Amino acid sequence: MDPKLLTIYNQSFDFGQKGVVTIPVGKLPLGPKIGVKVFVYRATKPGPTVLLLGGLHGDEINGVEILRRAQEDGFFDKIAVGTVIVIPLLNAYGFIQFSRDVTDGKDVNRSFPGSNKGSMASRVANAITKHILPNIDAGIDFHTGGGQRYNFPQVRYTTFDSRSETLAKVFGAPILLPQKPIAKSLRRSAKDFKIPLIVYEGGEALRYDDDSINHGTNGILRVLHHFGMISQSPTPTQQETYQKTTWIRANNSGLVETPIKSGIYIRKGQKLCEINDPYGESKTLIISALDGFVIGHNNCPVVVHGDPLFHVAHNAPSLGEEDE
Numbered sequence: 404m405d406p407k408l409l410t411i412y413n414q415s416f417d418f419g420q421k422g423v424v425t426i427p428v429g430k431l432p433l434g435p436k437i438g439v440k441v442f443v444y445r446a447t448k449p450g451p452t453v454l455l456l457g458g459l460h461g462d463e464i465n466g467v468e469i470l471r472r473a474q475e476d477g478f479f480d481k482i483a484v485g486t487v488i489v490i491p492l493l494n495a496y497g498f499i500q501f502s503r504d505v506t507d508g509k510d511v512n513r514s515f516p517g518s519n520k521g522s523m524a525s526r527v528a529n530a531i532t533k534h535i536l537p538n539i540d541a542g543i544d545f546h547t548g549g550g551q552r553y554n555f556p557q558v559r560y561t562t563f564d565s566r567s568e569t570l571a572k573v574f575g576a577p578i579l580l581p582q583k584p585i586a587k588s589l590r591r592s593a594k595d596f597k598i599p600l601i602v603y604e605g606g607e608a609l610r611y612d613d614d615s616i617n618h619g620t621n622g623i624l625r626v627l628h629h630f631g632m633i634s635q636s637p638t639p640t641q642q643e644t645y646q647k648t649t650w651i652r653a654n655n656s657g658l659v660e661t662p663i664k665s666g667i668y669i670r671k672g673q674k675l676c677e678i679n680d681p682y683g684e685s686k687t688l689i690i691s692a693l694d695g696f697v698i699g700h701n702n703c704p705v706v707v708h709g710d711p712l713f714h715v716a717h718n719a720p721s722l723g724e725e726d727e
């Protein structure tokens with residue numbers, strides 16, 4: 404898919420052209436308009452069209468920064484074939500409020516495919532479904548852990564979708580997680596359009612994490628190289644694929660002291676952290692119930708019963724709770 408004229412919203416781009424188009428989604432109470440800013444880079448020769456999207460959750464800044472650096476470093480200026488569509492910041496409302504969600508408190512990634520008459524989250528989702536998804540062959544959606552949860556660099560791709568699996572492997576993050584797309588997510592809508600779209604997760608909301616940013620920018624280069632758009636890319640990282648993930652949760656409330664961080668293997672029976680009551684009168688040990696690799700952890704020192712502490716990837720047949 405790469406027509407001579409690529410039209411996004413009200414603007415058309417010929418081969419060899421680049422430019423910016425803003426898809427309107429609403430305005431702030433004091434008047435300024437809010438839109439989705441779309442950067443288009445077209446090579447002189449046809450080829451695949453790849454979407455790179457950040458800031459779907461407005462406080463997940465690493466993805467925004469990955470795409471900012473990629474543009475600043477000229478990743479897309481000299482592509483040999485095809486088209487790259489870059490949306491560094493989808494959720495401008497969340498971004499200016501330091502929030503995952505839009506103004507109405509709804510999650511854009513639970514509002515796809517969206518509607519231009521729906522809630523604000525639905526309108527933002529609709530901008531992508533209507534103007535972007537029909538024009539792309541593949542996509543990467545950049546995220547971080549939500550709240551105060553850190554995600555070790557990882558890619559989630561759609562189960563039983565070989566093109567998504569290939570894209571995930573090419574991207575080259577250290578951890579691969581084949582997972583069913585969440586209902587009403589962008590990845591789910593992409594599946595309906597038969598477009599391979601992977602989700603890269605790295606770092607934590609409202610925090611820069613250089614390791615995650617570097618894995619993200621290197622992943623972009625590998626994907627561009629895979630599609631023949633650029634001639635060189637970074638060497639692949641070693642990758643592990645896990646079929647399941649399980650959250651280890653707080654079994655008491657209090658202050659958590661967390662010696663274990665993401666990026667290590669843990670064993671069943673291993674002490675992971677202590678939960679201390681704030682008055683120093685008691686403590687609870689958190690012991691791992693499984694072997695696995697820690698792909699996420701909670702950085703908030705205060706927890707209550709049931710709060711997530713460690714996200715563990717593994718290949719055990721079934722250990723109860725699963726989550727994304």
Ligand SMILES: [Zn+2]
Pocket residue numbers: 459460463546547549
């Ligand atoms: Zn997210």
